[in-house]
Amino acid sequence: MSEVLEAPKVSAGGLFDLTGKVAVITGSSRGIGRAIAERMAQQGAKVVISSRKAGPCEEVAEGINARTPGHAIAVPANISSKEDLQRLVDETRKAFGKIDILVCNAASNPFYGSQLDIGDDAFRKILDNNIVANNWLIQMVAPEMRERKDGAIIIVSSIGGLRGSTVIGAYCISKAADMQLARNLAQELGPHNIRVNCIAPGLVKTDFAKALWDTPAGEQRASSGTPLRRLGEPDDLAGAAVYLASRAGAWTTGQTIVVDGGATC
Numbered sequence: 276m277s278e279v280l281e282a283p284k285v286s287a288g289g290l291f292d293l294t295g296k297v298a299v300i301t302g303s304s305r306g307i308g309r310a311i312a313e314r315m316a317q318q319g320a321k322v323v324i325s326s327r328k329a330g331p332c333e334e335v336a337e338g339i340n341a342r343t344p345g346h347a348i349a350v351p352a353n354i355s356s357k358e359d360l361q362r363l364v365d366e367t368r369k370a371f372g373k374i375d376i377l378v379c380n381a382a383s384n385p386f387y388g389s390q391l392d393i394g395d396d397a398f399r400k401i402l403d404n405n406i407v408a409n410n411w412l413i414q415m416v417a418p419e420m421r422e423r424k425d426g427a428i429i430i431v432s433s434i435g436g437l438r439g440s441t442v443i444g445a446y447c448i449s450k451a452a453d454m455q456l457a458r459n460l461a462q463e464l465g466p467h468n469i470r471v472n473c474i475a476p477g478l479v480k481t482d483f484a485k486a487l488w489d490t491p492a493g494e495q496r497a498s499s500g501t502p503l504r505r506l507g508e509p510d511d512l513a514g515a516a517v518y519l520a521s522r523a524g525a526w527t528t529g530q531t532i533v534v535d536g537g538a539t540c
Contacts, residue, residue: 294319302381390444461529477535502537
């Protein structure tokens with residue numbers, strides 16, 4: 276007979292309170308990852324800022340600590356390196372003792388053009404960094420979450436995973452795979468009270484997506500098809516991540532939450 280888990284209690288801080296939680300957020304020195312880290316810290320979480328370069332990570336952590344002292348550390352890591360990711364997990368545990376929330380936000384897209392023209396190396400890099408690296412990290416943190424019977428895993432996917440593209444096809448394939456990764460792991464980890472979900476942003480004004488919006492004409496073209504008539508800002512995604520990580524999202528798992536200004540409707 277399977278164990279029956281009780282619904283978690285709402286903390287004194289409310290449904291979105293993350294006090295006492297520790298969150299690792301990859302790709303958090305800028306863009307969507309940074310916004311998620313800053314908002315989670317604002318809700319009381321200790322956050323780990325990680326991307327490839329130490330300087331930008333330290334800058335974001337210092338900014339968070341200036342507002343909420345002791346709530347952030349910087350641990351640079353390259354998602355293409357399993358050793359780097361293990362060090363990220365180890366350093367987090369050394370500093371904060373545990374990992375309650377994992378946000379797999381970092382991704383790569385080194386190719387823009389026809390799916391028929393992409394080289395093997397670029398294709399493999401996209402699949403390795405956007406799918407395999409996420410699975411590595413989840414494998415590293417899931418055992419302790421299982422032990423505690425508590426955890427939240429969030430993969431930042433994309434609406435590209437819901438539709439075809441003539442120019443970022445491999446990236447879209449990887450983002451569709453992330454949605455399936457979340458569904459598979461939600462089934463596997465759900466009995467241990469671990470929730471696994473995706474957020475699928477539309478086009479957000481980040482450096483990562485600059486090629487799609489970096490001219491007035493490009494931005495106009497990209498935003499004209501959305502009911503809200505604007506592109507996303509990184510902070511537009513942070514609330515969805517806080518929801519999925521907190522008591523507010525305690526009965527949400529295996530889902531892809533689309534945050535796109537209405538583009539896919």
